[in-house]
Amino acid sequence: MQATLKKIFKQRYLLLMLIPGMITVLLFSYGPMAGLYMAFIDYKPSLGNFWESFFGSPFVGLQWFKYFFSGQDFVRVLRNTLASSVLTLSFKFFVPILIAVALNEAKGKWFKRIVQTSSYLPYFISWVIASNIIITMLSSNGLVNQLLLGLGLIEESIPFLQTGKYFWGIIAVSNTWKDMGYDSIMYLAAIASINPGLFEAAKVDGAGRLKQIWYILLPMLKPTIIILLILNIGNLMNTGFDQFFMLGNATTMEYSDVIDTYSFRYGIQNGMFSYATAVSLFKSVVAFLLVVTCNGISKKMKSTTLF
Amino acid sequence: MKRVYLREKIPTYIGNILVYGFLGFILIVTFIPLWNVFVLSLNDATDSMQGGFMLWPRKFSIDSYITVLSNPEIHSAAKVTILRTLIGIPYTVTIVSMTAYVLSKKNLIAKRAINFFFIFTMYFSGSLIPTYMVMKGLGLIDNFLVFILPLGMNVFWMILVRTFMEGLPDELEEAAQIEGANDIQIFLKIVIPICTPVLATIVLFVAIQQWNSWYDSYIYTYKPNLKTLPAVLVKILNQYQTKDMAATAKAATQGVTAESIRMATTMVATLPIIMIYPLLQKFFLKGMLLGAVKD
Numbered sequence: 272m273q274a275t276l277k278k279i280f281k282q283r284y285l286l287l288m289l290i291p292g293m294i295t296v297l298l299f300s301y302g303p304m305a306g307l308y309m310a311f312i313d314y315k316p317s318l319g320n321f322w323e324s325f326f327g328s329p330f331v332g333l334q335w336f337k338y339f340f341s342g343q344d345f346v347r348v349l350r351n352t353l354a355s356s357v358l359t360l361s362f363k364f365f366v367p368i369l370i371a372v373a374l375n376e377a378k379g380k381w382f383k384r385i386v387q388t389s390s391y392l393p394y395f396i397s398w399v400i401a402s403n404i405i406i407t408m409l410s411s412n413g414l415v416n417q418l419l420l421g422l423g424l425i426e427e428s429i430p431f432l433q434t435g436k437y438f439w440g441i442i443a444v445s446n447t448w449k450d451m452g453y454d455s456i457m458y459l460a461a462i463a464s465i466n467p468g469l470f471e472a473a474k475v476d477g478a479g480r481l482k483q484i485w486y487i488l489l490p491m492l493k494p495t496i497i498i499l500l501i502l503n504i505g506n507l508m509n510t511g512f513d514q515f516f517m518l519g520n521a522t523t524m525e526y527s528d529v530i531d532t533y534s535f536r537y538g539i540q541n542g543m544f545s546y547a548t549a550v551s552l553f554k555s556v557v558a559f560l561l562v563v564t565c566n567g568i569s570k571k572m573k574s575t576t577l578f
Numbered sequence: 579m580k581r582v583y584l585r586e587k588i589p590t591y592i593g594n595i596l597v598y599g600f601l602g603f604i605l606i607v608t609f610i611p612l613w614n615v616f617v618l619s620l621n622d623a624t625d626s627m628q629g630g631f632m633l634w635p636r637k638f639s640i641d642s643y644i645t646v647l648s649n650p651e652i653h654s655a656a657k658v659t660i661l662r663t664l665i666g667i668p669y670t671v672t673i674v675s676m677t678a679y680v681l682s683k684k685n686l687i688a689k690r691a692i693n694f695f696f697i698f699t700m701y702f703s704g705s706l707i708p709t710y711m712v713m714k715g716l717g718l719i720d721n722f723l724v725f726i727l728p729l730g731m732n733v734f735w736m737i738l739v740r741t742f743m744e745g746l747p748d749e750l751e752e753a754a755q756i757e758g759a760n761d762i763q764i765f766l767k768i769v770i771p772i773c774t775p776v777l778a779t780i781v782l783f784v785a786i787q788q789w790n791s792w793y794d795s796y797i798y799t800y801k802p803n804l805k806t807l808p809a810v811l812v813k814i815l816n817q818y819q820t821k822d823m824a825a826t827a828k829a830a831t832q833g834v835t836a837e838s839i840r841m842a843t844t845m846v847a848t849l850p851i852i853m854i855y856p857l858l859q860k861f862f863l864k865g866m867l868l869g870a871v872k873d
Binding site: 275278281282284285287289291292293294295296298299300301302303304305306307309321322325336369370373374375377382384385386388389390391393395396397400402403404405406407408412414417418431448449454477479480481512517520521531534535538539543545547548551552554555559562563569 | 584590593596597598600601602603605607608609610611612614615618627629630631664673674676677679680683686687692695696699701702703705706707708709710711712714715716727728730731733736759760761762765786790792793799808811815818819820835840844847848851852855858859
């Protein structure tokens with residue numbers, strides 16, 4: 272006991288420096304977690320100020336969850352969430368590998384630099400700006416329609432963003448477009464750490480470029496690929512909010528409404544605070560379990576396959 | 579002899595076409611969309627409505643920019659965005675680096691528990707509505723501080739800085755300790771100066787986050803004088819999404835359309851990012867690799 276107190280006294284300046292960070296996390300991360308209690312009450316803002324309403328509203332148990340699971344919306348938003356994130360993953364996952372392999376094969380320093388510089392750029396702009404660009408590209412007289420018209424592939428402009436069945440694909444391509452350059456960095460780093468002697472040995476044995484990629488490069492990248500894949504699967508429920516909020520509209524609602532936008536609409540726009548909280552609590556819990564499971568698996572694999 | 583040479587050469591040609599073709603494709607799809615918006619923002623709005631691909635403005639005009647830059651709403655939004663970025667950078671960097679320093683200490687009391695306290699927030703969040711309620715309870719609705727205080731701590735960045743600090747040799751601090759310096763003095767005079775590279779990365783992270791934030795302004799503020807540039811852009815985007823194209827086209831007045839205003843506003847919001855892009859590339863990527871190695 273005395274030893275502990277002594278240690279605390281000795282580290283008093285350190286503990287002092289910890290306070291701002293702890294208070295910030297306590298207020299803005301743990302505060303909302305405590306506020307998840309809202310999902311189990313029938314929050315009535317009319318009961319007075321916030322605290323009076325918070326503690327005065329009747330406890331309803333799992334009523335909001337039952338309401339959500341038994342409604343038609345549940346299947347629809349869960350389908351949209353999973354469909355768009357699985358489609359995104361299957362597309363977004365492979366392009367960065369291709370980019371890294373191609374950059375490794377290409378000669379010409381300045382050309383590689385320009386490609387890299389350009390491909391990282393979309394990552395740094397916000398979804399607000401990215402959505403503005405994507406909407407411009409996909410509008411009826413935008414570049415994509417002009418290109419398709421010019422090539423004679425279509426007779427008249429396709430209203431991409433007003434057609435529900437294109438929406439998941441647009442999300443998948445947009446996510447890929449935004450992150451592919453940045454995601455390729457991880458693979459480039461992995462390629463850079465491969466012993467060049469392996470390639471030279473293969474060359475001596477008469478292996479061409481394709482064979483070197485197939486038999487050396489890809490097997491060496493395999494651990495990185497598998498771990499990133501598992502981590503990505505862990506994040507399947509975390510689709511992101513911005514792109515759905517900005518690219519979706521009333522005409523594509525059937526396909527663009529994911530759990531996050533659904534909860535946003537009910538909470539902020541319709542004022543059904545408790546219901547919206549229940550919906551996002553469901554998502555948070557499932558996402559949490561998925562991430563923790565996948566992180567656990569990847570950690571296990573790291574220790575067995577990498578080292 | 580010659581036949582062997584050819585047989586070897588043909589796959590090389592095909593390989594080159596595939597490699598350079600693919601990279602060229604990547605270059606085009608990442609560069610042209612942004613460039614196209616830039617060109618459209620500088621092209622005469624009525625001329626743009628004819629469509630057609632342009633690599634350069636067909637009919638050069640800065641009318642859209644004049645309209646955007648003389649709009650008081652944009653003025654106010656730009657001011658708020660610049661202010662929150664300038665205040666947010668020192669605030670967040672201070673808290674993040676202090677926390678990182680404390681957690682980099684090997685003999686810190688209750689280190690595991692404190693670590694868990696921070697890490698857990700990366701995996702589980704209280705979600706939208708309860709967060710809104712917390713802001714309301716703290717009186718942060720319609721308050722400029724809502725742009726600063728909640729963003730003060732970021733666990734991911736803290737881990738980046740902590741990793742860097744853990745790599746520093748112990749002797750540096752021991753020498754100062756013998757001379758009687760306390761932890762705060764060591765932190766300020768010894769640790770911070772050595773950590774400049776990783777702190778520069780964090781400065782850029784914060785700057786980008788502050789500059790790009792729209793959500794807090796959109797949800798937690800109602801006063802027009804607290805709207806940020808991205809929040810105004812979201813509003814423009816929403817209006818555009820709900821209107822149909824014909825109505826947008828009709829709104830053309832004096833060489834300016836809703837469409838060209840949208841382009842010019844987008845460019846105004848993007849320009850600062852492009853300007854610091856060389857720095858970003860240098861530090862951001864380094865920061866990411868630093869995190870990747872340790873995770």
